[in-house]
Structures are given as structure tokens and as C-alpha cells.
Amino acid sequence: MPYEPPTHTVERSLRATTGAKTVAGVDEVGRGAWAGPVTVCAAVTGLRKPPAGLTDSKLISPKRRAELAPLLERWVTAYGLGDASPQEIDELGMTAALRLAAIRALEALPVRPDAVILDGKHDYLGPPWQVRTVIKGDQSCIAVAAASVIAKVRRDKVMAELGAESGEYEDFAFGANAGYPSPVHRAALEERGPTAHHRLSWSYLDALPKWQHLKKVRFSAEAAALESGGQLGFDF
Structure with a gap:
């Protein structure tokens, strides 16, 4: 099924209505995983034409993503990456962990953005950032699509390297499932239990007596108050 290519429409709107000169697209990966960090990329693209085939990373084959990511890293004006660890996710909850990872990504940029295009309908960043949320922004907005590909390839690489680490985590097949639910992953959990890279507050443990x-x-109670502001969907 063909998809409409992403555009700079939202970015142009933000520039026109808010006077923003630097607009960053922000997307995350790893939200629904059982293991590994949640990773956020912030990408600034200007208004240039992107490399061919750019769209939401989930709609691109792994082979093509791996080819496209280095092209995007050279093409973007700037990009920054930020992670929140499994331990931070357990302590803070996903909403606050996403915000932490996003702030780390935005602060890694050489210039602070005047506005942020955030994929989805929930603003997990909040003040003082000027945020425009866009449902399926990773399909419709060039900067968000670029961020989605860079984040996905980077996190997949981290998980693959972890899975190959001295064979210690080979049974979990992190290189194949990137820490997401899968039959192989579940079987390894049942046999060996969670590793230091698993999220221990996740409900998968309920099925592992x-x-x-x-x-x-x-x-924490403080994070729970923040989390109750909105339910976030998982990006399997």
C-alpha cells in the first residue's frame, strides 16, 4: 500500500504562526518493549527535500532503514539522541521517562529549537517547550519521520550489540526482537528470568510465576500524578 510522502507543512505553519526559526521533529522508539531503553531523537531539517523513501520507520524494511539512517544523519541540519534506561522507566513511569529522554535529545542539539513537532496526540514534554503534537507525525512530517528512522536504527543497533554481548543474552534474541515481546523472548524469560536490561515494573512479569x-x-507517587494526565499507546 503506497503512502503519501511526508512534507514540511506543519513546520511551515509553525514558522508562520509563531515566528519559530528552528523547528525540531521528535519521535521515540522502545516504548512498548520489555527490555532496553526508550530512545528519542530530535531532528532539525530546515525546509530541504529529504532523501527518497523517507516515511515512518515502521513502514520501512530493516534493510532500507539501515541504508537510510546514515543518509539522514548527513542530510539533517542537526540531530540529537536521548535515552531513558529501564531503571529510570521503572522509577519514573513511561510518561516521565519519555520526557527525560526527549529533553536529553533536545539538549544534545547545537541550537535550542524554538518549537517542537511531537509525534502522537499527547504532549509529554510540556513547558517551557513550545510543542505541536501531530497524530501520525512520523508519516506526515519530514522532521519527525527523519527522527523516527534515526532513533529506530540507533536503538536496534544498541539492542543487537547487547544480544551479542559475550553470548550472555543470546537466548533473549535481542538482535531480532529489539527487546519487544516475542515467543523466543518470552521463553527465555520463563527459563532465565529478567536481566539487568529488563523493565521490572512491566506486566509481563505477572505471567511468570x-x-x-x-x-x-x-x-513513585509524584510520577504517578504525571502519568495520570494521559495514557500513551505502545509502538510495537
């Missing part, structure tokens, strides 16, 4: 004692209280 042998390891339920490891489950942590999901996050």
Missing part, C-alpha cells in the same frame, strides 16, 4: 517476586512498584 517463577519471577513475580522481582516485580517492582511501577513508579
Whole structure:
């Protein structure tokens, strides 16, 4: 099924209505995983024509993503990456962890953006950032699409390297599933239990009686108050 290519329409609107000179597209990957960090990329693209085939990373084959990511890294004006670790996710909850990772990505940019285009309908950044949320922004907005590809390829590489680390985590097949749910991943969890790279507040532990004692209280009361502001969907 063909998809409409992303455009600079939202970025042009922000420039026209707010006077923003630097606009960053922001997207995340790893939100629905059982293991590994959540990774956020902030990309500034200006208004130039992107490399051919750019769209939401989930609509691009792994081979093409791997080819496209280095092209995008050279093509963008700037990009920054930020992670929140499994331990931070357990402590803070996903909303606050996403915000932490996004701030790290934005602060990694050489210039602070005047405005941010955030994929999805929930603004997990908030003040003082000027945010425009866009549902399916990773399909419709060039800067967000670029961020989605760079973040996806970067996180997949991190998880593949982790899966090959001295063979210690080979049974979990992180190189194939990137820490997301899969039959192989579940079987390894049942046999070996969670590793230091797993999120111990996640509900997958409820189905693993042998390891339920490891489950942590999901996050602090302060983070729970923030989390209750909106439910975020998973990006499998």
C-alpha cells in the first residue's frame, strides 16, 4: 500500500504562526518493549527535500532503514539522541521517562529549537517547550519521520550489540526482537528470568510465576500524578 510522502507543512505553519526559526521533529522508539531503553531523537531539517523513501520507520524494511539512517544523519541540519534506561522507566513511569529522554535529545542539539513537532496526540514534554503534537507525525512530517528512522536504527543497533554481548543474552534474541515481546523472548524469560536490561515494573512479569517476586512498584507517587494526565499507546 503506497503512502503519501511526508512534507514540511506543519513546520511551515509553525514558522508562520509563531515566528519559530528552528523547528525540531521528535519521535521515540522502545516504548512498548520489555527490555532496553526508550530512545528519542530530535531532528532539525530546515525546509530541504529529504532523501527518497523517507516515511515512518515502521513502514520501512530493516534493510532500507539501515541504508537510510546514515543518509539522514548527513542530510539533517542537526540531530540529537536521548535515552531513558529501564531503571529510570521503572522509577519514573513511561510518561516521565519519555520526557527525560526527549529533553536529553533536545539538549544534545547545537541550537535550542524554538518549537517542537511531537509525534502522537499527547504532549509529554510540556513547558517551557513550545510543542505541536501531530497524530501520525512520523508519516506526515519530514522532521519527525527523519527522527523516527534515526532513533529506530540507533536503538536496534544498541539492542543487537547487547544480544551479542559475550553470548550472555543470546537466548533473549535481542538482535531480532529489539527487546519487544516475542515467543523466543518470552521463553527465555520463563527459563532465565529478567536481566539487568529488563523493565521490572512491566506486566509481563505477572505471567511468570517463577519471577513475580522481582516485580517492582511501577513508579513513585509524584510520577504517578504525571502519568495520570494521559495514557500513551505502545509502538510495537
